[in-house]
Amino acid sequence: MKAVSIESGEASKAKVHGVNRGISVFDLVLRIVAIVGTLASSVAMGTADQALSFSTQIVNFEAQYDDIDAFKFFVIVNAIACGYIALTLPFSIFHIMKRRAGKSRVLLILLDAIMLVFITSGASAAATIVYLAHNGNTSTNWFSICQQYTDFCQRSAGSLIGSFGAMAVMVLLIILSAIALSRS
């Protein structure tokens, strides 16, 4: 790619540089959005906690996120994703300044794709439990717990939004890197 770029015309260079700088700035903005999304998800789920003032035979007295392993996984994954995306901000800034950054973009696509898998799996696992908590499942005799734990259910369902947003952002980030690569 290096040899190719050197031999290309100055006009085409400047144009590619401009478009790629625009893409890199957008990349930086999206990463900040993803940080906010994953952080919000992690905190919202991590602080979901509801004590009931009464008890029945079916449910216990208190619901916390760490009673359910899928929610624990969700909090951990979102915290890791938030940290990872924060660590990639320097890369993003580097790409704004540097036109020729093929290798670091490929590396970023790899890491972003792996992180996309983590975020998706966390969000999907938590969504599955939220769905089950709302609807229950008669075949397996898993009853809905949302009649009792209304606030807990609402909080845990709401905390998915940030994570699903981050998922969409990660897909966008991968595409932006690919477009920048195809133009460099």
Place this chain on the structure above:
Amino acid sequence: MKAVSIESGEASKAKVHGVNRGISVFDLVLRIVAIVGTLASSVAMGTADQALSFSTQIVNFEAQYDDIDAFKFFVIVNAIACGYIALTLPFSIFHIMKRRAGKSRVLLILLDAIMLVFITSGASAAATIVYLAHNGNTSTNWFSICQQYTDFCQRSAGSLIGSFGAMAVMVLLIILSAIALSRS
């Protein structure tokens, strides 16, 4: 990219062509692996069915994949992914023949990333239920069903393998396309 490629030297062209052809052949092989993985997952889960010769107060008589929505989602997602990957085979073959295929590679990265999200969410949702079926959850009073439905549990857990394999393959496919883009 077109202008840049035309101006590059013949030697570098030939080298890039060779490496990209190798990548594209590997891409084709991986896609066939992913088709097999998603198809196997879909069929294995779709045919998971166990009737019990006895009944208890806790469980019903028969377990089928479509009793659980997450398993239904898993089967549908894997069937769609299998169809999608089969449809991208012509792209892959086109990339083996054509050196300059920047746009179609970017499109493929986009579609592959979206499909990665689908496969991951399906596999993760099903894995969450399999985990719950094995371990139960005392806080929510969702009891393990795997003592009763041993075969069903084994079958549904086993059917995840193909899907998780396909997930890894999709990440690899995205990276391969990115590497090919960075070299073209």
